[in-house]
Amino acid sequence: MKLFVLCSALALASSAFADLLGWDNxxxxxxxxxxxxxxxxxxNGLITRFGFQTFxxxxxxxxVGGAPxxxxxxxxxxxxxFAxxxxxxxxxxxIHFTAIDAGGADFVTGQNALNLLTNGQAAQVGVINVNATVVNATECGL
Structure with missing residues (x-):
């Protein structure tokens, strides 16, 4: 039982760093x-906090996009x-990514952003594996 708990804890710890990034136009x-x-x-809205009106x-x-x-x-x-x-x-x-929407289980950004990360392959790959790290808001210009 202890081995199961240890393995489960290690699996959760490692999955906390790996995420998926897909796209939505x-x-x-x-x-x-x-x-x-x-x-x-x-x-907590971006209109309220920063006065932003558009993406x-x-x-x-x-x-920018959705985040889990x-x-x-x-x-x-x-x-x-996020980095x-x-x-x-x-x-x-x-990249530095600002979370602006619900993303379900994954991160979601625009196709143009995913193209920049994948050398124009967003439509072909659809979803990519990323490592996600929360960073200081100043890294995103906030």
């Missing part, structure tokens, strides 16, 4: 209104800054 529109995402208004107002645009840490509207995790790291045959690439 909704996040590609710089003039897209923040009123349509979970982090719109409310005490393009966010300093990390196009690296945001369960819904007005989450205290709205605006969390998302992707490694492939061309090397290791890290």
């Amino acid at each position: 909704a996040y590609d529109n710089a003039s897209g209104s923040l009123n349509v995402v979970a982090c719109s208004d409310g005490e 393009g107002d966010i300093p990390t645009f196009p690296f 840490t945001i369960p819904g509207w007005n989450s205290p995790n709205c605006g969390t800054c 998302l790291t992707f490694a492939n045959s061309t090397g290791t690439h890290t």
Whole structure:
């Protein structure tokens, strides 16, 4: 039983660092209104906290989108800054990503952002493995 508990704890610890990043064209529109995402208004919303109105107002645009840490509207995790790291045959690439919406179990960004990470292969790969680390909000210009 102790071995099972130890193995389970190790599995949870290691999965905390690996995540998936997919894409949705909704996040590609710089003039897209923040009123349509979970982090719109409310005490924790990006409109309220920073005065942002559109996706393009966010300093990390196009690296914005949904995150698994945001369960819904007005989450205290709205605006969390992540370093998302992707490694492939061309090397290791890290972006700073601002969480603006609920992402379900994964991270979701625009196709253009995923293209920048995958050398134009977003449509072909669909979803990539990334390592996600919460970093200081100043890394995202907030």
